[in-house]
Amino acid sequence: MKVVRVSHAAIQPDEGLAALAGLGGGALASFTGIVRDDNGVTAIELEHYPGMTEASLYSLIEAATARWSLLGAVITHRVGIVPVGAPVVVVGAASLHRAEALEATAFLIDRLKTEAPFWKRAHYADGTAKWVDAKASDDARSERWT
Amino acid sequence: MKLVYFASVREAIGLSSEECDVPQDARRVGDLVAWISAGSQEHARALHDLSRLRFALDQEMVASDALLGEAQELAIFPPVTGG
Numbered sequence: 001m002k003v004v005r006v007s008h009a010a011i012q013p014d015e016g017l018a019a020l021a022g023l024g025g026g027a028l029a030s031f032t033g034i035v036r037d038d039n040g041v042t043a044i045e046l047e048h049y050p051g052m053t054e055a056s057l058y059s060l061i062e063a064a065t066a067r068w069s070l071l072g073a074v075i076t077h078r079v080g081i082v083p084v085g086a087p088v089v090v091v092g093a094a095s096l097h098r099a100e101a102l103e104a105t106a107f108l109i110d111r112l113k114t115e116a117p118f119w120k121r122a123h124y125a126d127g128t129a130k131w132v133d134a135k136a137s138d139d140a141r142s143e144r145w146t
Numbered sequence: 147m148k149l150v151y152f153a154s155v156r157e158a159i160g161l162s163s164e165e166c167d168v169p170q171d172a173r174r175v176g177d178l179v180a181w182i183s184a185g186s187q188e189h190a191r192a193l194h195d196l197s198r199l200r201f202a203l204d205q206e207m208v209a210s211d212a213l214l215g216e217a218q219e220l221a222i223f224p225p226v227t228g229g
Contacts, residue, residue: 033229046228047153049221052205077228089229109229115207117221118228119153131154134225 001072001094002065004057006048008080011087016074020094023071029101030092031109035084040124044088044132046079049117053077056116064093064107068100075108077118107145114142147214149182151192152223155199158192168214175201176210179222193222200225 001023003016013032021028035044061073071094078088091112093104120132150163172178176196183193193199196210202221203212214220 048228049150049152049202049205049223052202052221055205056207113229114226116228117152117202117223117226119224120227121153131224132227134227 001074002058002061003072003074003076004054004061005074005076006050006053006057007076007078009078011076011078011090013076013087013090016076016090017092020072020074020092023094025071025094025096025101027096027098027101028092028094029098029105030090031105032087033089033109034087035082037084038122040126041084041122042125043081043083043123045081045121045123045129046077046088047119047121048077048079052117057112060108060111060115063111064104067107068093068095068104070095070100070104073104073108075112077112077116079118081123110138110141110145113138147178147217148219150219150221152221154224155192155222159188173213174210175203175208175212175214175220178214178220179210198224 017030057075073093076090082088091108093101095101121129123129147168151159156162172181179193183190200223201208203217204219
């Protein structure tokens with residue numbers, strides 16, 4: 001089971017993960033990224049590259065499945081305006097035992113952050129907005145999987 | 147070739163996409179980007195520093211020295227910040 005979803009609507013984290021729980025494995029790991037309450041940020045706006053986004057998320061799942069023995073994996077990513085406190089991304093992986101699911105989940109979110117074509121703009125309480133810069137620490141985390 | 151721009155690059159240029167006739171001597175992504183950036187002040191401002199840009203040819207991430215080949219679409223954007 002390999003599922004990619006790019007959604008303008010609010011993400012219900014449990015929805016994507018429920019199917020993974022029923023695949024007969026003993027392990028389901030997941031990561032949920034939430035808009036942080038950060039120095040006056042009221043919301044994050046996410047732009048993406050339609051078509052390439054879905055393909056790149058799917059190829060991340062393919063790479064994870066080739067590397068670990070997984071029963072399934074899902075990536076759901078929100079686009080548009082996302083308020084503080086709401087989920088932006090949910091990544092999940094299911095496997096027979098926990099090691100594969102835990103490692104694959106970390107791989108998927110680390111690689112997503114440096115490879116999938118999304119761009120964040122932070123909106124502030126005073127009405128201003130600013131593009132978010134990429135972080136060197138994200139590159140470093142992504143590179144540990146090469 | 148179709149050029150598509152995202153995020154701060156799209157805003158600086160003021161367009162989300164445009165068509166361009168690739169000059170014959172532009173063989174690589176970097177050559178074409180240098181040529182595009184000579185097109186206007188806005189293009190120059192958005193595209194002058196290749197090291198701060200990322201590229202996709204037909205929706206596959208590539209480096210600036212990638213050959214253009216028969217690609218139909220070049221996307222130019224800042225480093226990604228999803229997740």
